[in-house]
Amino acid sequence: MKRVKVAQGVELEVLDFGGQGPALVFLSGLGNTGHVFDGLAPEFIATHHVYAFTRRGFGASSWPDTGYDTATLGQDVVHALDGLGIQKASLVGHSMAGDEMTWVGLHHPERIDKLVFLDATDDRAEIAEFMRTLQQPLLPIVTPQAQASRESVAADLARDLGGLVPAHELDLGHEFDPTTGGYVRPHRRPEAAEQMLWGVAKADFSALRGPVLSLFDGYAFPEWMEVMIGLESTPAEFREKARAYLPTLRRNTDAADATLRQMPGWKLVKLENARHFVWLTNHADVVREMRAFLSP
Structure with a gap:
């Protein structure tokens, strides 16, 4: 692990998995650190020099007060490449990292070899606009129960996410009470996730001119919204407004998917x-x- 300066007083955690060949950089989704790829990134060291970045405000990176908008986060990626002496790289991004990758691809196409979206082409700007209408916005992030043991948190995340979370992601992405061992809070700057959502720019995927690989699960924000509507713990305001908005969200999502396929x-x-x-x-x-x- 190393740190690279991307702005005055701001350094990003860089995981260097080693390897031979052109640079391949993994970017995590909202709420995660670069360690979430500890089990995936090493699969490519035979053909690439592999890295993972942890964005500002999370894990072992700096936690500045500002800079959580898409443009600044995209600039952080470019500046991290500069700090590592990488002129051109393939980027692999999960979820919200898709917006940062798209920003880099549009503003610095000369720095990009190939792009890989890991379930990362949803329109987060649209869902952010919907969230702004709510008094109690809900973030699409899994939050462990307070004071749960490390083992319980690991088990709950494995159940909710569909697989085991790497040990370092568990430890560097969460804070546990040193006395009781119970879960306390996510290991990130307070409001960093919210600032990212409010600062997200509409990603113009259609302006990217490949090569691009998009791997996805077939479930987009409409499905997430349906699940949240069905939970008793979901605030009534969300359920009411989501039911009314869901048909529009479905139409927009279907139209966006059709555009990507062409x-x-x-x-x-x-x-x-x-x-x-x-x-x-x-x-x-x-x-x-x-x-x-x-x-x-």
């Missing part, structure tokens, strides 16, 4: 029986598709 230079692969953390549920499928796509 994109030149894109390969879209739906992974059967996958869940949002596709490499946890469908590890072999993800590795196979990525190796084929990343090969020269």
